[in-house]
Amino acid sequence: MDITAIFEYIRDFMELGGPVLYLIAGLLIIMWYMILERIMYINGPHKQAVKAAIDEWESRSERSSWAAHQVREQLVSNVSSKLRENLSMIQACVALAPLFGLLGTVTGMIEVFQVMAVTGTSNARAMAGGVSRATVPTMAGMVAALSGLFLSFWLQRKTEQERELINEHLTLDH
Secondary structure, three states: OOHHHHHHHHHHHHHHHOOHHHHHHHHHHHHHHHHHHHHHHHHOHHHHHHHHHHHHHHOOOOOOOHHHHHHHHHHHHHHHHHHOOOHHHHHHHHHHHHHHHHHHHHHHHHHHHHHHHHHOOOOHHHHHHHHHHHHHHHHHHHHHHHHHHHHHHHHHHHHHHHHHHHHHHOOOOO
């Protein structure tokens, strides 16, 4: 299968579902860009940030005072906040995808009702285009949401695990 055939299939699918599919596709691209960025951050710069925080903590001569505890909390907080960047945006995209699908359902049903008003209720063939424009965006919105949902949960769990790890690595002297 060549690349032009793939683009033709995508074009046909987009035409089948109507203009709302372009919104869902744009949302999906943005969501997956943020997901991939977070995965790359966890596997690269995050490890360097953890090492820098541990090195800064280990270089302190005194680690038991109130001020030292505040420095430790700041180090943990800085690393954690960088790790949590865009997680809420990813979750918002996951929540918006089915809503965009429902918007496609409504616009498709409006098309069905327009066909019914013009041609009457007995012309099923004329209504089929509106029905497909009503169901395809719903399916696409759900698939888009599900594709991001699992990785969103994984990223959230990974963020919590990494926060616990940095807390364990920055040991306190008693």
